[in-house]
Amino acid sequence: MIENAFRAALLPCMLFAACTAGAAQDNAPKLSTPVTIVVGYAPGGATDRAARIVATSLQAKLGVSVVVENKTGAGGRIAAQHVKNAGPDENMLLLGNPAVMVVAPFVFESLAYDAVKDFQPVSMVTEYGFGVAVSADSQIKDMKGLVNWAKSNPDKFNIGVPATGSLPHFFGLMLSEQIGTEGQIIGYRGSAPVITDLIGGAVPVAIDTLDVLTRQHEGKRIRILATSGQEREAALPDVPTFTQAGVDLQAAGWNTFFASSAMPKAKADMLGETLKSVTADPDVRKTLLQNDLIPVSANAQETGKLVDAFRAQWAPVVKDSGFVVTQ
Known part of the structure; x- marks a missing residue:
């Protein structure tokens, strides 16, 4: 869904990334300390499953330990605030979703983070309908x-x-x-x-x-x-899309890795490229699909384009709803 919908927007940066990937990997920073993936929800949910599936392969590629930490509360916003405060030397990533990174800034009058200024996109890894x-x-x-x-x-x-x-x-x-x-x-x-x-x-x-x-x-x-997808789901061949059923409606959500804006860009870019290679691996993709998660492979630059396009689709809906949380 997401990959198809925004393929045209991403094509130029994907071609550029392909041409420069070799040089970038040669100069990419190497990690010597563990990576922490922070999940704002309890173990067993979709975001947690995605984090743990990706973490296993990411650890093998990086050569350092990758730990998943469930920091629950406030619908994932506590985890976002925690990662926001990570310093430049910390290898900490938030696996966030639109509720935390797109919706919350519009509906909460008091929010302890700025989803745009305090974070940088690293890699979109799954989507869902x-x-x-x-x-x-x-x-x-x-x-x-x-x-x-x-x-x-x-x-x-x-x-x-x-x-x-x-x-x-x-x-x-x-x-x-x-x-x-x-x-x-x-x-x-x-x-x-x-x-x-x-x-x-x-x-x-x-x-x-x-x-x-x-x-x-x-x-x-x-x-x-x-x-809600553009095409029927493979697991639900007898269920039409909204469009096929006569309702003009398409939408998707996602799980995306974000880093604090304090993380050096070179490190964030390296993690993005590594995560892209993780979710491109056939075995990882198979495992994600078996867990009802649709894999997406995108580096930091591609992910930024995807998140921006998503915000453009959903921001008017959230704003027009008038829904606001004052506490």
């Missing part, structure tokens, strides 16, 4: 049925999402706008309670990432009506 789902027992069988039901029952059109202010939250607003009926976003404390309430009928519709929804769909506990 979204899906809209109903209970397997629901009378809604497809997107056309959902649109018709929502228009006929606007007072019941509640959309469960894993967290208020999350990307699924704003994707829900995009969906409401596209179908012409405003849904009430119901924020939960994580994906598990959303799925529980969806299966039980307490909430009629849910939006979450596909890594959460797919296995429940395969187990016939829920029904995914549409997915």
